[in-house]
Amino acid sequence: MHRLFVALRPPPAIRDALADVMDGIAGARWQDDDQLHVTLRFIGAVDRPMAEDVAAALGAIQASAPTVAISGVGRFGQRGRTEALWAGIVPPEPLAALHRKVDQALVRVGLEPERRAYLPHVTLARIARGLQLEPEVEASLARHASLTSEPFAVHHLVLYESHLGRSGASYEPIARWPLD
Template identity: 60%
Template sequence: MHRLFVAIRPPADIRSRLLGLMQGVKGARWQDDEQLHITLRFIGEVDGRQAEDAAAVLDSVRASPVSVAVAGVGSFGSRGRTNAIWAGVRPHEPLAHLHRKIDQALVRTGLEPERRAYLPHITLARFGRESGGVEAFLADHAGLASPPFEIAAFGLYESHLGHEGASYALVQRYLLS
């Protein structure tokens, strides 16, 4: 089985800037440089044939390169508990458009369509049962902003879960044209 997702790697200077923010929150499992990405579509567990079909169909996705910037921070949670903190990416619409194209292509291979609302972001930290200081972190970095950067490609990644968290391997890269 293969655990796959489609994502964009921000440029090294953007990743470095985000890594510099990662401190001061109790219970945070901060992402490392290799884990920083903007998810376009989570695929999940698939067999070898489905993985090959996904890799092939993504080559048919056509979209123009887009310019985006990091903008603000936020958190995801459930039942009053924070699960993750993230940096936002704006504008949303060009990435949402690319997300829809990728989703439509993957549905043609027999995968279920994405049902969750799409919010472009870069996960900075994940949390287990314990978290603290999230509100202070969010307030301190609410004005986070980066210069615009161009996205000219996306990739299909495989996720390997381990004791130290997830590691990601690029399966295939696709240029936007």
């Protein structure tokens, strides 16, 4: 089985700027450069024939390269516990439109449609269950609330395979297609 997702990779200068804000929370599992991306659609575990269908469907997508910027930070969590920290992406509309195209292409090859609301972001850190880091999280969010970047274009749609391990996930780009 192949655990797949579709994403956009920010340019090196943007990834460097994000790396500069990834500190200040002991115990957080900060993303490394290879993990910094904007997910368009999580696919999950599929067999090889479906992975090949997914790649063919993604290769047929025609879309313009979106121009976006980093804006602010936030968190995902449940029951008052932070699970992940992220940097926001603005404007969301170009990525939401690309997300819809990707989702429609994947539904045509037999995958279920995405049910969650789409919020474009770059995950910066994950917080393990059982860690009580809310004071540090609050301080980090306040410290980096004004995080912004210059606008940047993202020129490729990338299909990644996620490999889960003891120290977290590693992401392997397995195909990419130009956006023009």
